[in-house]
Amino acid sequence: MNSPDLDRSTVETAYARWAPIYDAVCGPVMVQGRRAAAKAARAVGGKILEVGVGTGLSFDDYDATAEITGIDLCAPMLDKAREKMASGRYPYVKNVQLMDAHRMDFADAAFDCVVAQFVITLVANPEQVLSECHRVVKPGGRIILVNHLYSEKGVAAAVERWAARRTRNLGLRPEFPFARLQAWATTNKDANLVERRKVAPFGIYTLVCFERAVPAAA
Numbered sequence: 001m002n003s004p005d006l007d008r009s010t011v012e013t014a015y016a017r018w019a020p021i022y023d024a025v026c027g028p029v030m031v032q033g034r035r036a037a038a039k040a041a042r043a044v045g046g047k048i049l050e051v052g053v054g055t056g057l058s059f060d061d062y063d064a065t066a067e068i069t070g071i072d073l074c075a076p077m078l079d080k081a082r083e084k085m086a087s088g089r090y091p092y093v094k095n096v097q098l099m100d101a102h103r104m105d106f107a108d109a110a111f112d113c114v115v116a117q118f119v120i121t122l123v124a125n126p127e128q129v130l131s132e133c134h135r136v137v138k139p140g141g142r143i144i145l146v147n148h149l150y151s152e153k154g155v156a157a158a159v160e161r162w163a164a165r166r167t168r169n170l171g172l173r174p175e176f177p178f179a180r181l182q183a184w185a186t187t188n189k190d191a192n193l194v195e196r197r198k199v200a201p202f203g204i205y206t207l208v209c210f211e212r213a214v215p216a217a218a
Ligand SMILES: C[S@@+](CC[C@H](N)C(=O)[O-])C[C@H]1O[C@@H](n2cnc3c(N)ncnc32)[C@H](O)[C@@H]1O
Pocket: 011, 012, 015, 026, 030, 034, 051, 052, 053, 054, 055, 056, 057, 058, 071, 072, 073, 074, 077, 099, 100, 101, 102, 116, 117, 118, 119, 122, 123, 124
């Protein structure tokens, strides 16, 4: 199904409202998706960029084998992430910054792995964000996404279509199809889809992984 992407101000407003209650509401229900994505990122290791890091709920899922940088568009969400950093429990989280994933300030190939947990479906231009993630990840590095994606058929798809317009102002997008992610990779010769799998609970989240190709030796 075709529906317009969310715009930046809707997302900023929605997540500024979410910030005070985000951990309580979205912590438990999304924890398994977050853990699966972080586990896949830890397998890559090195410098990891968390795009849309939010309140830093994923910090618990990493350890000193990685170095985490986070960015987010929403200052109140980042304030919560900084509170977690100030606890001293996450020395491997080096920095979180206010930054739009559509135009990142990082150099090309700055990270070993880029992770976006519950983010790609709600950015204003998902293809542009994927291309930015691809730019900042090293050749051989990975982009790991976890999200609820559109069910495409059956009752679940009907419910998602029904919910789509009603949840936009909450910064949610239940009707985003996998086909868009796949189409982005198809048009980018250096991006290879290496994994797509359902994640618990009940397979409602999907983990998608792209690898940036290593240029062939001349
Ligand atoms: C559903 S929350 C997910 C937060 C966190 N990744 C988690 O798993 O709890 C989505 C986050 O993406 C951020 N976001 C949305 N669009 C963004 C953009 N263009 N650039 C950076 N962050 C963005 C929002 O501000 C919000 O904090």
